[in-house]
Amino acid sequence: MEAKNAVDVKNLDFSYGDRKVLEEICARFHPGMVCGLLGPNGSGKTTLLKNIAAILKPQKNTVYINGTDITDMTANELAREISVVPQNTYIEFDFSVQDIVMMGRAPYIKRFSSESEEDIETAQWAMRIAGIEDLAERSIKNISGGELQRVIIARALAQRSNIILLDEPVSQLDIYHQLSIMETVRTLAYEYGMTVVTVLHDLNLAAEFCDYIYLLKDGVIAYSGKPKDVLTYEIIEEVYKIVCLVYENPASKKPHIVPVRSMQEGNGSC
Amino acid sequence: MSYLAKRKFYYSILLISVIVLLLLGIFSLFVGTANIGFLDVCRILASKLPGIQKLVSTDNIRGSSADIIIKLRLPRAVLVILVGSGLAAVGAAMQSVFRNPMAEPGILGLSSGAGLGATIAIVIGLDKTVLGLSAAAASAFIGAIATVFIVYNISRTGHRISPTVLILAGTAISFMNSAVIQLIMIFRRDRMDYIIMWTMGSFSSPSWNKIAVLLPFLLPGLAVILFHARDLNIISTGEETAKTLGVEVERTKKFVLASCSIVTAACVATSGIIGFVGLIIPHLLRLLVGTDQRVLLPFSIVGGAAFLLVCDTLARVAAPPAEIPVGAITAVFGSPFFIALLIKGKRSVM
Ligand SMILES: Nc1ncnc2c1ncn2[C@@H]1O[C@H](COP(=O)(O)OP(=O)(O)OP(=O)(O)O)[C@@H](O)[C@H]1O
Numbered sequence: 001m002e003a004k005n006a007v008d009v010k011n012l013d014f015s016y017g018d019r020k021v022l023e024e025i026c027a028r029f030h031p032g033m034v035c036g037l038l039g040p041n042g043s044g045k046t047t048l049l050k051n052i053a054a055i056l057k058p059q060k061n062t063v064y065i066n067g068t069d070i071t072d073m074t075a076n077e078l079a080r081e082i083s084v085v086p087q088n089t090y091i092e093f094d095f096s097v098q099d100i101v102m103m104g105r106a107p108y109i110k111r112f113s114s115e116s117e118e119d120i121e122t123a124q125w126a127m128r129i130a131g132i133e134d135l136a137e138r139s140i141k142n143i144s145g146g147e148l149q150r151v152i153i154a155r156a157l158a159q160r161s162n163i164i165l166l167d168e169p170v171s172q173l174d175i176y177h178q179l180s181i182m183e184t185v186r187t188l189a190y191e192y193g194m195t196v197v198t199v200l201h202d203l204n205l206a207a208e209f210c211d212y213i214y215l216l217k218d219g220v221i222a223y224s225g226k227p228k229d230v231l232t233y234e235i236i237e238e239v240y241k242i243v244c245l246v247y248e249n250p251a252s253k254k255p256h257i258v259p260v261r262s263m264q265e266g267n268g269s270c
Numbered sequence: 271m272s273y274l275a276k277r278k279f280y281y282s283i284l285l286i287s288v289i290v291l292l293l294l295g296i297f298s299l300f301v302g303t304a305n306i307g308f309l310d311v312c313r314i315l316a317s318k319l320p321g322i323q324k325l326v327s328t329d330n331i332r333g334s335s336a337d338i339i340i341k342l343r344l345p346r347a348v349l350v351i352l353v354g355s356g357l358a359a360v361g362a363a364m365q366s367v368f369r370n371p372m373a374e375p376g377i378l379g380l381s382s383g384a385g386l387g388a389t390i391a392i393v394i395g396l397d398k399t400v401l402g403l404s405a406a407a408a409s410a411f412i413g414a415i416a417t418v419f420i421v422y423n424i425s426r427t428g429h430r431i432s433p434t435v436l437i438l439a440g441t442a443i444s445f446m447n448s449a450v451i452q453l454i455m456i457f458r459r460d461r462m463d464y465i466i467m468w469t470m471g472s473f474s475s476p477s478w479n480k481i482a483v484l485l486p487f488l489l490p491g492l493a494v495i496l497f498h499a500r501d502l503n504i505i506s507t508g509e510e511t512a513k514t515l516g517v518e519v520e521r522t523k524k525f526v527l528a529s530c531s532i533v534t535a536a537c538v539a540t541s542g543i544i545g546f547v548g549l550i551i552p553h554l555l556r557l558l559v560g561t562d563q564r565v566l567l568p569f570s571i572v573g574g575a576a577f578l579l580v581c582d583t584l585a586r587v588a589a590p591p592a593e594i595p596v597g598a599i600t601a602v603f604g605s606p607f608f609i610a611l612l613i614k615g616k617r618s619v620m
């Protein structure tokens with residue numbers, strides 16, 4: 001019997017045409033935990049996330065939710081289980097913020113019937129958590145990049161899924177909103193028991209907020225484990241090709257990384 | 271403004287718009303070269319309605335008047351309403367599917383394909399009628415559908431279709447079709463006038479037959495598009511996102527594009543290429559009622575019909591006895607109005 005709401009990735013390979021991008025990925029994401037996907041640009045983080053969300057079509061018998069192969073699930077069934085906050089969002093048409101958040105309820109609303117009280121309340125709850133209640137009636141085209149990011153997070157929350165996948169959710173946010181969104185994400189795991197998988201570029205945020213980290217390099221999981229075991233200066237140097245210092249954050253006892261310089265050729269000695 | 275807050279309001283406005291459209295329709299019946307009084311028009315119409323026909327007398331109305339109304343002006347108004355509603359709804363739907371505000375009914379090469387089909391029929395002198403339609407119309411329908419079929423297969427990889435490739439392939443094939451039409455016209459100068467008249471689009475030869483042929487394509491097509499209104503909203507925010515929100519993206523795209531193609535092909539085959547309506551009416555209405563397809567599609571249907579009806583009536587009566595091509599009227603009157611709205615919209619942003 002598989003644990004409820006766990007995501008299992010078993011021996012996943014993925015290629016875009018002839019170009020192999022993921023190789024033999026094995027990972028397991030547990031409910032009640034925040035898992036981080038880290039790795040340099042182009043290492044395959046987004047591709048892995050899209051495979052789990054079935055945006056890209058994974059091979060059969062590689063990705064499971066609650067023990068069910070996701071290739072056997074309909075889009076609607078998946079949407080009730082998994083919500084996704086993509087890396088980039090661009091919306092061409094002039095929807096209101098509330099309209100966009102309400103789209104998160106789409107998997108629950110039958111064709112031709114309209115939003116129920118419950119849908120409206122859920123959307124409002126999601127907007128409150130994401131801190132965008134004041135924007136509800138604004139046009140999606142006239143808000144800032146960080147605000148848009150929070151609207152998309154609210155839409156994912158409105159889906160009320162058990163699993164949430166976030167692709168660099170805080171990369172465009174100011175420091176206050178970075179922390180507040182990451183705290184919210186943590187609440188989703190700790191209080192609502194959701195399975196949270198998030199791609200992060202900021203190693204320090206990952207160290208603070210992730211319970212478990214998968215570190216990708218060239219399409220393979222190079223290292224995985226608790227932040228203090230993965231975020232060591234040897235590993236960071238090897239994977240990211242940078243020189244850095246790693247301290248212990250006195251407040252949280254988590255690793256704290258201070259980058260020094262890149263190991264690019266001609267950039268001093270290594 | 272969000273959809274939820276204004277839904278009720280929009281639906282009452284829509285009801286009013288439908289009434290206005292009907293009034294416009296009746297009004298269009300009594301303007302024209304032959305002078306038929308408004309009351310006579312009403313009586314002729316009433317005399318054809320089952321139930322009340324015995325109550326009205328048409329004794330003192332000339333028989334030719336009744337013929338003009340029943341055989342010419344009424345089918346013309348109905349045809350214009352159907353084509354206007356079809357083209358505008360297709361435009362609105364295509365803009366969502368392609369996430370491109372420049373998308374319009376002709377974008378998949380439909381119009382040019384229809385043009386080529388008609389041209390070929392005209393130059394080889396086919397003058398049979400098929401189901402009460404000219405050979406040119408039938409050939410235009412086939413040309414349009416064949417073109418879409420080619421464009422679709424160019425853009426398909428496996429079971430997925432890329433909107434960008436669709437637009438590019440559609441544009442490329444359109445240019446090719448137009449070039450072939452021009453070449454044909456050079457070699458068959460004697461037929462040039464017919465071809466040009468056909469491609470300009472007009473409602474000058476209406477018939478109940480055309481309507482009977484158009485309806486079985488138009489109504490199911492519009493129904494399928496309306497059925498997917500909410501999915502279209504979500505797809506217009508991005509295909510990958512739509513998948514994660516539970517929309518069967520590829521299937522929806524296929525159904526909607528197939529319906530759009532059939533509706534457009536039927537409209538173009540019965541009345542020639544009428545530009546502008548499918549591009550501008552959805553945008554104009556977006557500025558007025560917002561971008562939610564559950565509101566935008568019904569309004570486009572009514573708005574496209576009303577707009578084309580006004581334009582066609584002007585085309586009939588502006589310079590009697592000649593008729594101005596309706597496509598020219600749509601552009602001449604629609605563009606300034608649209609530009610004014612754009613400028614107003616820009617001001618409210620600044
Ligand atoms: N649609 C695509 N077609 C072909 N190759 C792709 C496609 N998308 C990504 N790739 C390639 O796959 C590899 C992994 O890309 P991916 O987007 O998963 O990286 P990432 O780890 O998310 O990077 P980043 O940190 O820059 O977001 C890269 O080498 C990229 O060039």
Ligand SMILES: [Mg+2]
Nearest residue numbers: 045046087167
């Ligand atoms: Mg990425």
